[in-house]
Amino acid sequence: MKIPSLLLFGTLLLPAAPPSDFVRQPYLQLATDSSISIVWRTSSEMTPVVRWGSSPDQLTETVPPAQILTRTHPTLGGEAPLFKDAPVSTRQFEATITGLKPLTTYYYGIFDGEKRLTPADPSYHFKTNPVPGTDAPVYFWVVGDSGTGSADQAAVHSAMVAHNEKKSRPLDLYLHVGDMAYTHGTNEQFTDRFFKMYEPTLRHTVCWASMGNHEGHTSKGTTGIGPYYDAYICPTKGEAGGLPSGKEAFYSFDYGKVHFICLDSHDLDRRPTGEMAQWLKADLEKTKAEFLVCFFHHPPYTKGSHDSDREHQLIEMREHIMPILESGGVDLVFTGHSHIYERSMLHDGAYATPSVAEGVILDDGDGDPSGDGAYRKSEGLQPHNGTVSIVTGHGGTRNTRSGSHPLMKRILVEHGSCLITIEGDTILGEMLNSKGEIRDTFAIKKSGTVTHSPIANPWQPEPFRRAQRQPAARSNTASAPPKGAVELIAKNATWSYLADGHPEGEGTAWAAPDYDASAWKSGKAGFGYGDDDDQTVLDMAGKHQSVYLRRIFGLPENAKGKKLGLLISYDDAFIAYLNGQEIHRQGVGKGNGPSAQEITSHEAGGTFQFIPLKLTEGILRPGDLNVLAIEGHNVELKSSDFTLHPALFLSK
Numbered sequence: 095m096k097i098p099s100l101l102l103f104g105t106l107l108l109p110a111a112p113p114s115d116f117v118r119q120p121y122l123q124l125a126t127d128s129s130i131s132i133v134w135r136t137s138s139e140m141t142p143v144v145r146w147g148s149s150p151d152q153l154t155e156t157v158p159p160a161q162i163l164t165r166t167h168p169t170l171g172g173e174a175p176l177f178k179d180a181p182v183s184t185r186q187f188e189a190t191i192t193g194l195k196p197l198t199t200y201y202y203g204i205f206d207g208e209k210r211l212t213p214a215d216p217s218y219h220f221k222t223n224p225v226p227g228t229d230a231p232v233y234f235w236v237v238g239d240s241g242t243g244s245a246d247q248a249a250v251h252s253a254m255v256a257h258n259e260k261k262s263r264p265l266d267l268y269l270h271v272g273d274m275a276y277t278h279g280t281n282e283q284f285t286d287r288f289f290k291m292y293e294p295t296l297r298h299t300v301c302w303a304s305m306g307n308h309e310g311h312t313s314k315g316t317t318g319i320g321p322y323y324d325a326y327i328c329p330t331k332g333e334a335g336g337l338p339s340g341k342e343a344f345y346s347f348d349y350g351k352v353h354f355i356c357l358d359s360h361d362l363d364r365r366p367t368g369e370m371a372q373w374l375k376a377d378l379e380k381t382k383a384e385f386l387v388c389f390f391h392h393p394p395y396t397k398g399s400h401d402s403d404r405e406h407q408l409i410e411m412r413e414h415i416m417p418i419l420e421s422g423g424v425d426l427v428f429t430g431h432s433h434i435y436e437r438s439m440l441h442d443g444a445y446a447t448p449s450v451a452e453g454v455i456l457d458d459g460d461g462d463p464s465g466d467g468a469y470r471k472s473e474g475l476q477p478h479n480g481t482v483s484i485v486t487g488h489g490g491t492r493n494t495r496s497g498s499h500p501l502m503k504r505i506l507v508e509h510g511s512c513l514i515t516i517e518g519d520t521i522l523g524e525m526l527n528s529k530g531e532i533r534d535t536f537a538i539k540k541s542g543t544v545t546h547s548p549i550a551n552p553w554q555p556e557p558f559r560r561a562q563r564q565p566a567a568r569s570n571t572a573s574a575p576p577k578g579a580v581e582l583i584a585k586n587a588t589w590s591y592l593a594d595g596h597p598e599g600e601g602t603a604w605a606a607p608d609y610d611a612s613a614w615k616s617g618k619a620g621f622g623y624g625d626d627d628d629q630t631v632l633d634m635a636g637k638h639q640s641v642y643l644r645r646i647f648g649l650p651e652n653a654k655g656k657k658l659g660l661l662i663s664y665d666d667a668f669i670a671y672l673n674g675q676e677i678h679r680q681g682v683g684k685g686n687g688p689s690a691q692e693i694t695s696h697e698a699g700g701t702f703q704f705i706p707l708k709l710t711e712g713i714l715r716p717g718d719l720n721v722l723a724i725e726g727h728n729v730e731l732k733s734s735d736f737t738l739h740p741a742l743f744l745s746k
Contacts, residue, residue: 115140115211117184118289120204120218121296123327125267126334126347127196127223130300131327134204135186135285142187143205150201150214155191163188165324177321179312180281188327194222197230219298221266226335226348227382231517233263235299236389238271238430239306240489242608243287245718246509247490249528251292254511257526265299267349271430271486272306272360272391277599277610279309281321288325302328304356305343306391306430307600315343315358328356337377344370346377352516353383357415359392359429364410371418378422384474384540385516388419389428393485395449397497397558398434398507399601403448413445416481423475425521425538428512430487433494435525437504437534439552440469440480444501451500455552456480460503461536468520468537472544480546482538484523486512492606492674498555504534505555572701575661575743582647583722583742585661586629590614591621592642593632596688604642604687605723606674611644619643620663620739621726627700627737634736640687641726641738649744651717657745658707658714664726665698665737671723672713678705682727695729698737 118135125131132144142162145153165186168175176186194200201219204211212218224230235254240247258264275283289296305315305322313320318341328342335348336355343358355377362370378386394412395402402408408431419427420442440457444450457480459466471479483501493507510527519541525534590611597604597611604611617630621641632641660670660678667681669690676686683692714720726738 115206118285119293119297120202120212121289121293122220122298122300124329124334125220125223125300127225128194129190129192129333130194130220130222131188131190132202132204133186133188133327135184137181137183137185139185141207142189143207144189144191144202145205146191146200146202148200150216150218153201153203157189157191161189176324177281177312177319179321180324184281186324196222197224198222217294217298223334223348224350226350228350230350231515232266232349232352233513233515234267234269235265236269236271236428236484236486236512236514237489238391238428238485239273239433239487239491240270241274241276241283241287241291241308242490243291244490244608246528247287247291250489250509250511251295253526253528253530254513255295256530257513265295268295268299268301269354269389269428270301270303271389271428272304273308273430273487273491274303274306275321276308276491276608277603278311279321280312281324284321284325301326302347302354302356304390305358305360307360310360315341315360315362318342337373337380339373339377344373346381348383351384353381353386355386355388357388357390359390359407359411359415364407364414366414366418371414374415374418378418381475385521386422386424386475387426387428388424391429392431393429393436393483393487394427395438395444395483395499395501396429396432396434396436396485397495397499398432398436398485398487399494399496400432401496402499409447412449413447417445420481421477423477423479424481425471425540426514426523427481427483429483429485430489432485433487433491434485435488435504435506435508435510435534436485436499436502437523437525437536438481438483438501439503440471440482440538440546441501442478442480442546443548449500451552451554452550453548455501455549456546458503458549458552461538463537464535468539470544471538471540473519473540473542479544482523482536484512486525491608494675495558498558500554502555506533508533573704574702575659575704576745579659579743579745581741582649582744583645583740585739585741586618587645587741588616588618589621590616590644591630593621593634594638596640597642602671602674602676602686605644605671605721607719607721609644614644619741620737622665622735622737622739624735625698625737628739632736635734636732639728639731640690641736643724643726643738643740645722646719647722647742649714649716649718649720653714653716653744659743659745660705660707661702661741661743662705663698663700663702663737663739664696665735666696666727666729666733667693668724668726668738670707670740672707673715673720674723675713677707677713680705687725690725690727693727693729698739702739704743
């Protein structure tokens with residue numbers, strides 16, 4: 095029987111309850127025009143069987159146990175062992191179905207022998223790809239830096255599902271540009287923060303992934319080993335179109351007349367002479383596609399939580415890889431890493447460091463069909479005919495902006511994802527935020543022959559201005575919270591703390607709600623040494639100059655950020671963060687963490703100062719859990735004392 099498309103969408107919003115037999119629910123991998131792979135995990139042995147057919151209740155074909163790869167912990171031996179951090183009881187099953195018809199929908203069920211584990215529900219289905227080169231539209235989702243397991247990540251996913259249901263438009267595929275399993279990309283973090291979060295989508299849509307730096311904590315592109323490589327089955331032999339790469343770290347595939355390329359920007363050689371760049375050149379020479387989409391983690395252009403003019407991976411992707419892609423006629427480049435949404439104008443040749451817009455922008459309009467009009471390009475893949483670069487690192491982790499990149503037409507600091515349609519001669523791109531609102535639209539129309547002249551003085555985004563710092567409190571001047579203020583974090587509350595080094599992770603990731611601080615110690619405030627008034631005495635004299643604190647606190651539904659205040663005794667300086675974003679600094683001139691500079695001396699003198707916090711609107715989460723994080727700094731390593739004693743209040 096034929097299942098109406100509306101029913102298929104209903105299963106996305108209200109899917110059958112996931113069976114309890116699985117550690118990881120069934121998900122799809124490596125789709126081609128004639129095959130598909132289905133992967134799942136259990137915590138015990140089973141007799142794996144996949145049955146499939148033309149409808150949910152007519153699964154007439156079978157993949158028997160002998161044709162299903164079973165992967166186990168390395169201590170148990172066996173073929174293709176899992177990474178060592180997986181529980182010893184883990185069983186991963188990988189079944190490949192072949193001999194399928196192109197662009198055809200099939201339904202499947204997972205069985206333990208004769209026992210059906212997945213329900214007879216139409217959401218357990220897959221659709222094969224079109225034959226490479228054929229004229230078939232494609233609709234795909236792009237997400238980055240999402241793997242926090244947070245409410246923000248869930249909202250981004252739910253917004254996409256609801257939007258597609260409303261439009262009656264199912265996804266054809268899904269690209270993830272990395273950082274899908276914070277903080278270290280472990281097997282457990284993949285299970286909890288990727289597979290559980292996206293399970294209703296993954297059961298019927300293939301995710302094609304690129305490794306981020308957080309996955310790179312445990313997985314290595316050089317070896318192809320780690321939890322990331324356990325999770326995905328990527329084409330290494332040209333199974334889905336494109337040139338065989340021999341590595342899952344970088345690969346390509348075709349969907350109709352679109353050629354997709356995935357690169358590893360994290361831990362492989364990015365130089366033009368490197369293996370990845372040499373493969374990329376050969377792959378581009380081979381393709382006959384009409385559209386070209388490339389995705390990887392580290393953005394060549396960004397001023398979000400990362401700066402593409404300062405970090406070597408980003409600089410090298412711009413200077414070494416972008417020239418190769420643009421000579422191959424690339425249309426779209428998707429990246430993450432920087433926790434922001436940034437979408438460029440049509441550009442070519444922007445390889446300089448620092449980045450400039452003069453002479454490299456081909457069209458400085460907004461690209462919106464309802465605005466300045468779609469960007470225009472020549473038909474097919476023409477060298478250096480213009481590229482749109484998109485940073486979509488806003489899929490679930492905290493959003494941050496550090497500046498305005500000169501190539502960017504749209505800069506949005508909010509959670510969301512991208513939805514892309516390629517049909518006929520046009521690419522249509524939309525940024526859908528976590529509230530279900532379309533916040534950016536652009537198009538690229540490719541027809542005829544289009545010749546561009548680089549613009550000498552293109553439109554430029556407004557300079558970004560940080561919120562003005564609050565003036566430093568006077569030394570040794572005591573002050574108290576307003577009368578009637580309520581303690582959110584008491585004076586002697588227990589905090590997580592790190593006093594023997596700097597936190598793992600990049601930048602201020604340690605201050606974000608999703609950061610894993612389980613390895614930190616816990617102790618009561620205040621923290622310090624040398625003045626006999628500390629609840630938690632730190633052995634840091636002459637060894638360490640910095641201390642890091644984290645504390646989770648609840649907040650009433652009607653709380654207002656402008657009513658928050660910090661009561662603190664400190665010696666010598668500190669920076670405070672709320673839900674990962676800086677809200678106040680005292681005595682630290684610039685930088686943070688190990689790069690903090692211009693630290694000034696301040697004596698605590700046993701006094702507390704009350705500091706109203708004025709930069710918290712839009713950061714607080716009323717009615718939910720929040721994180722206050724504070725880094726304290728001593729003016730010098732040989733200082734005779736240190737104090738960091740905070741409390742948090744909410745005024746009436």
